[in-house]
Amino acid sequence: xxxxxxxxxxxxxxxxxxxxxxxxxxxxxxxxxxxxxxxxxxxxxxxxxxxxxxxxxxxxxxxxxxxxxxxxxxxxxxxxxxxxxxxxxxxxxxxxxxxxxxxxxxxxxxxxxxxxxxxxxxxxxxxxxxxxxxxxxxxxxxxxxxxxxxxxxxxxxxxxxxxxxxxxxxxxxxxxxxxxxxxxxxxxxxxxxxxxxxxxxxxxxxxxxxxxxxxxxxxxxxxxxxxxxxxxxxxxxxxxxxxxxxxxxxxxxxxxxxxxxxxxxxxxxxxxxxxxxxxxxxxxxxxxxxxxxxxxxxxxxxxxxxxxxxxxxxxxxxxxxxxxxxxxxxxxxxxxxxxxxxxxxxxxxxxxxxxxxxxxxxxxxxxxxxxxxxxxxxxxxxxxxxxxxxxxxxxxxxxxxxxxxxxxxxxxxxxxxxxxxxxxxxxxxxxxxxx
Amino acid sequence: xxxxxxxxxxxxxxxxxxxxxxxxxxxxxxxxxxxxxxxxxxxxxxxxxxxxxxxxxxxxxxxxxxxxxxxxxxxxxxxxxxxxxxxxxxxxxxxxxxxxxxxxxxxxxxxxxxxxxxxxxxxxxxxxxxxxxxxxxxxxxxxxxxxxxxxxxxxxxxxxxxxxxxxxxxxxxxxxxxxxxxxxxxxxxxxxxxxxxxxxxxxxxxxxxxxxxxxxxxxxxxxxxxxxxxxxxxxxxxxxxxxxxxxxxxxxxxxxxxxxxxxxxxxxxxxxxxxxxxxxxxxxxxxxxxxxxxxxxxxxx
Numbered sequence: 218x219x220x221x222x223x224x225x226x227x228x229x230x231x232x233x234x235x236x237x238x239x240x241x242x243x244x245x246x247x248x249x250x251x252x253x254x255x256x257x258x259x260x261x262x263x264x265x266x267x268x269x270x271x272x273x274x275x276x277x278x279x280x281x282x283x284x285x286x287x288x289x290x291x292x293x294x295x296x297x298x299x300x301x302x303x304x305x306x307x308x309x310x311x312x313x314x315x316x317x318x319x320x321x322x323x324x325x326x327x328x329x330x331x332x333x334x335x336x337x338x339x340x341x342x343x344x345x346x347x348x349x350x351x352x353x354x355x356x357x358x359x360x361x362x363x364x365x366x367x368x369x370x371x372x373x374x375x376x377x378x379x380x381x382x383x384x385x386x387x388x389x390x391x392x393x394x395x396x397x398x399x400x401x402x403x404x405x406x407x408x409x410x411x412x413x414x415x416x417x418x419x420x421x422x423x424x425x426x427x428x429x430x431x432x433x434x435x436x437x438x439x440x441x442x443x444x445x446x447x448x449x450x451x452x453x454x455x456x457x458x459x460x461x462x463x464x465x466x467x468x469x470x471x472x473x474x475x476x477x478x479x480x481x482x483x484x485x486x487x488x489x490x491x492x493x494x495x496x497x498x499x500x501x502x503x504x505x506x507x508x509x510x511x512x513x514x515x516x517x518x519x520x521x522x523x524x525x526x527x528x529x530x531x532x533x534x535x536x537x538x539x540x541x542x543x544x545x546x547x548x549x550x551x552x553x554x555x556x557x558x559x560x561x562x563x564x565x566x567x568x569x570x571x572x573x574x575x576x577x578x579x580x581x582x583x584x585x586x587x588x589x590x591x592x593x594x595x596x597x598x599x600x601x602x603x604x605x606x607x608x609x610x611x612x613x614x615x616x617x618x619x620x621x622x623x624x625x626x627x628x629x630x631x632x633x634x635x636x637x638x639x640x641x642x643x644x645x646x647x648x649x650x651x652x
Numbered sequence: 653x654x655x656x657x658x659x660x661x662x663x664x665x666x667x668x669x670x671x672x673x674x675x676x677x678x679x680x681x682x683x684x685x686x687x688x689x690x691x692x693x694x695x696x697x698x699x700x701x702x703x704x705x706x707x708x709x710x711x712x713x714x715x716x717x718x719x720x721x722x723x724x725x726x727x728x729x730x731x732x733x734x735x736x737x738x739x740x741x742x743x744x745x746x747x748x749x750x751x752x753x754x755x756x757x758x759x760x761x762x763x764x765x766x767x768x769x770x771x772x773x774x775x776x777x778x779x780x781x782x783x784x785x786x787x788x789x790x791x792x793x794x795x796x797x798x799x800x801x802x803x804x805x806x807x808x809x810x811x812x813x814x815x816x817x818x819x820x821x822x823x824x825x826x827x828x829x830x831x832x833x834x835x836x837x838x839x840x841x842x843x844x845x846x847x848x849x850x851x852x853x854x855x856x857x858x859x860x861x862x863x864x865x866x867x868x869x870x871x872x873x874x875x876x877x878x879x880x881x882x883x884x885x886x887x888x889x890x891x892x893x894x895x896x897x898x899x900x901x902x903x904x905x906x907x908x909x910x911x912x913x914x915x916x917x918x919x920x921x922x923x924x925x926x927x928x929x930x931x932x933x934x935x936x937x938x939x940x941x942x943x944x945x946x947x948x949x950x951x952x953x
Contacts, residue, residue, distance in 0.1 A: 269655060270655075273656075274656075274657060274658050282687075282688055282689075282690050283684065283685060283687075283690065284684075284685060284686050284687050284688040284690075284711075285688060287685045287686070291655050314690065315689075315690075315691065317688065317689065337655070355742060360717065360721070361721065363715075363717075363718045363721070364712075364714040364715050364717055364718050365714070365715070365718075425655070426655055427655070467655075
């Protein structure tokens with residue numbers, strides 16, 4: 218028999234708001250966090266817009282000790298900011314400026330993923346030193362880069378940073394599945410709790426915003442949005458007629474998952490319940506490639522989650538899609554329709570958080586799950602902006618796209634993410650009714 | 653606006669045109685970015701150990717190389733002329749030349765464990781003039797490490813006492829046995845550091861052991877060098893290659909042994925000298941350990 222797993226904490230570092238209250242306010246207001254970046258212009262990127270969380274060194278140092286700040290990449294900093302917020306609002310007692318004084322929490326772990334990793338460290342600290350290495354004395358070629366490079370660029374950097382601040386004694390590890398990373402992390406954490414290895418897990422994803430992370434996507438030309446450099450807030454148009462590529466972004470999202478028993482024992486406030494989760498791959502066959510999902514894989518992933526939950530699709534109130542503002546959006550809608558087997562008039566509301574925050578890559582799924590959980594808990598639906606004129610191929614579900622924020626008592630919210638490599642993830646959240 | 657870190661501009665200063673107090677301030681400020689314990693950091697002074705986790709700054713040992721680099725970046729020196737130690741050698745020493753970047757060679761920072769000892773290192777290496785008044789307030793490396801050992805022992809005692817209070821049954825019995833052993837260790841420490849002669853003798857003994865190990869390695873190297881001379885005349889390339897590999901390994905061990913000996917010799921030399929500042933530190937840690945021992949005795953009762 219499955220354990221009941223609930224969400225007891227949320228943390229968000231998003232391009233349109235740092236901290237869950239600011240993120241919620243921005244989502245309700247339909248406020249975009251996308252802006253133009255001169256650095257991208259100077260580097261002759263085709264896409265010169267992006268989503269960068271509105272925070273700075275002074276604000277960060279109010280939360281983190283300075284020494285830790287210098288030992289972390291941008292993604293690690295975002296991960297820790299979101300995790301500290303998540304831990305605090307889940308009821309954990311934590312002084313993040315003096316975190317080393319807190320005891321180990323042997324019942325909790327973390328699965329925190331990252332899509333690309335410490336590219337900022339590689340560009341700013343490692344590469345310049347290596348460029349000068351030949352001119353150094355024997356044995357001193359690498360010394361000027363300092364002692365903190367490895368922890369800043371290793372794949373597990375974001376999870377161990379979170380583990381360090383929260384004093385986690387359970388498994389602390391990083392997953393990576395491109396743009397599915399955040400969603401997959403939550404699935405992995407849920408699975409970990411189901412198997413009885415931990416009472417609680419912090420799960421999510423983080424991504425930096427260095428141009429080095431975005432450059433490869435820009436080089437692919439039709440993948441990033443390059444037609445809205447003069448109107449950045451219009452650039453991310455998931456499901457919109459003018460969708461021309463995704464808008465790159467970064468940030469972090471963290472959820473605290475916990476057994477219902479543990480949450481009740483702690484007297485924690487329960488935000489919602491995660492009742493079903495699954496990840497799969499399309500095998501890069503039958504239309505699936507390194508960069509496109511096999512539609513059958515997507516459909517199977519969504520169906521598996523619904524079947525496992527035993528929930529009838531017509532009870533799903535809201536879909537928070539992957540929906541990136543690319544030519545793949547209509548294909549994703551088709552997969553949802555096929556998986557849910559609902560006629561257009563009964564199709565649930567469908568939204569894209571990316572319309573406001575862009576595509577946060579390894580953090581995308583996690584931030585979108587924070588949005589999903591927050592909507593369930595607080596009874597609202599955020600708009601999917603820039604979709605006034607929808608893509609002609611999805612006209613039949615046009616009425617399901619919320620263009621304005623609305624109050625709504627949601628029952629089930631389903632969330633899916635897809636990533637390069639033809640990998641998929643899907644989660645089903647349920648409103649918490651107190652039992 | 654992209655994610656940006658504020659970059660501090662470091663303007664290097666001539667070590668001959670700065671007081672040791674100002675140099676100390678610069679060293680402390682430069683090291684600040686590596687200190688995870690900000691509360692301790694705010695009280696840092698000349699005698700705060702970079703690595704002491706109770707009285708220190710919570711700096712991780714991996715950052716010691718960064719601290720040396722931070723010091724190198726902040727100061728200018730006239731000792732910039734590189735003179736090879738022997739003809740054709742890649743190893744060199746630094747002699748007076750044009751004012752330029754400070755360079756601390758491998759091993760020279762081995763005992764620079766506090767900001768004050770970093771100043772002493774710069775003085776000893778001839779990068780800055782000697783200031784007796786300042787150096788008299790600097791706790792020697794021998795006592796920085798020994799007093800630090802006391803704080804670590806005290807910390808372990810306190811943690812174990814606190815743990816015992818929460819335990820019961822066989823686990824408590826086991827913890828009490830561990831506490832008893834730790835108390836014996838703490839008492840021995842308190843007695844040893846309180847007895848100047850015994851303490852000095854113990855440090856000299858360690859240094860003598862290190863010297864014996866070093867001499868043994870030198871002898872081993874000498875034997876190999878003789879063998880190489882002998883084989884060189886026979887054209888036995890395979891045997892010669894084997895001996896060369898052996899020689900390289902022994903030279904590496906010898907270099908490490910020399911560094912260890914340099915540190916323990918310094919400790920042995922310094923152990924006999926207890927300035928008023930050092931004596932005050934010793935009495936402070938002795939009182940702290942005695943207090944913790946009393947609490948431990950109560951927990952054992």
